[in-house]
Amino acid sequence: MAGTRRARAQRKLLWRWRRNPLRRRCDRVEAWIVLATWIVALAGGLLAGEAAGSAMEDDLATRRAAVHAVSAVLIEDADGTPAVTEDGIGDTVHAKVRWTAADGSAHTGLTRTEPGRAKGSSVTVWIDRRGDLARAPLTAGEARLQSALAGVLVAVGTGAVAFGCGRLARLRLDRRRMRDWESEWERVAPSGGRT
Incomplete structure (x- = not known):
């Protein structure tokens, strides 16, 4: 019984390929x-x-x-409460930091850090080859x-x-x-x- 059922299924599946005078x-x-x-x-x-x-x-x-990670220093106190975003309350705040690029030049910019960090705290930032801030890579x-x-x-x-x-x-x-x-x-x- 199972063999005939399988044969019927194969015939049904391959009907387009069989020789048939009506095809x-x-x-x-x-x-x-x-x-x-x-x-x-x-x-x-x-x-x-x-x-x-x-x-x-x-x-x-x-x-x-x-990009590569370098150590930067906060040049202002970070806010104590994170900003409210569309997704809810965030877990980081923006703060101004200063870092030194590979060529020795000093740079400043805004980066995300934990809330409530004090001025002079060390944070890790990611910079590109020119020494500008970049997003942390995956x-x-x-x-x-x-x-x-x-x-x-x-x-x-x-x-x-x-x-x-x-x-x-x-x-x-x-x-x-x-x-x-x-x-x-x-x-x-x-x-x-x-x-």
């Missing part, structure tokens, strides 16, 4: 469209996702290498996670586009099939089937 040219074209859609959706999605994830990981590594784990998520999104998007294009091609093929069927019906039964 039309559009049925063969549809079979190739379905096959190409699946190949592009799976293989193309995997390759595009891998490429996007790898490119993002390289970009984040380059950004991480472009950690290696955060970068891997972000790259993996980007790869998954690109893979799913590529697969969805492939399935959408395949579905659109099959819809156009169905419309053409209906037009051909209608013209054949007009030729066979010009009175619309009424006698």
Whole structure:
């Protein structure tokens, strides 16, 4: 019983590829469209996702290498209460700091720090190659996670586009099939089937 059920399922799955005197040219074209859609959706999605994830990981590594941490000194007291943001109450405040760049020049700027820190406290800031303040880079784990998520999104998007294009091609093929069927019906039964 299970063998016949499996054979029926295989026949149903592969009906477009079997030899049949009733199989039309559009049925063969549809079979190739379905096959190409699946190949592009799976293989193309995997390759595009891998490429996007790898490119993002390289970009984040380059950004991480472009900045480095230095010690800075608060030149004013930090506010005691964090500002209220759209997401609620923040956990840091802005404070003015002074740091020395690699070339020995002194710089000042605003950075985020814990609330209530006193003037003269030491804080860590991230600077770029020119000595300007920069955002702290993502950690290696955060970068891997972000790259993996980007790869998954690109893979799913590529697969969805492939399935959408395949579905659109099959819809156009169905419309053409209906037009051909209608013209054949007009030729066979010009009175619309009424006698």
